[in-house]
Amino acid sequence: MQFAAKLISYTFHPIFMPAIGFVLVMGMGVEFVPFMSQEIKSKILFYLVLPFTVYFPISYLILLRLSKNVSSFNLAIRKERIPLFIGTLIFYVAAYVFARSLVFVLPTIYYSMMIGGILS
Incomplete structure (x- = not known):
């Protein structure tokens, strides 16, 4: 039972949600x-x-861990999460900018999903 819970927890981790949403x-x-x-x-x-x-x-999380800016990958301390959130926000904004600069236009739903990811 614990294995199934961990499998579901890792599969539906928030970091994978944009990719899962895109595929869906x-x-x-x-x-x-x-x-x-x-x-x-x-x-x-x-x-x-x-x-x-x-x-x-x-x-980026691995770099933060190697540079000793975070104590563990679990990010148990609230203060350690802030740099990772800011870095992830920058990556999401960069993805949106690159998507807007593609030669072809994506359907509006993808841009909306990207903006939703940035705002969340």
């Missing part, structure tokens, strides 16, 4: 994404969504 919306059908091929969807996921919402924040 991409899979919703033609009405949301009428013009995008599967190849373009995959490229957006692997070159825009995952790096800025998963890889960079985790790398």
Whole structure:
């Protein structure tokens, strides 16, 4: 039972939510994404969504840990969370800026999801 709880906890961790949301919306059908091929969807996921919402924040946490700015990966002390939140906010804003500068226009729902991630 404890293994299942940990598995669910790691799977639905907030750091993975933007990527999971992107995959769910991409899979919703033609009405949301009428013009995008599967190849373009995959490229957006692997070159825009995952790096800025998963890889960079985790790398930043590792850097904070190695530089002794945080005492553990659990971030039990409230004061230690602030630099990570600010760094993650910067990565989310960068993802939004890069998404807006793409050659093609994404459906509005993706920009809305990105703004929602920034505001949360």
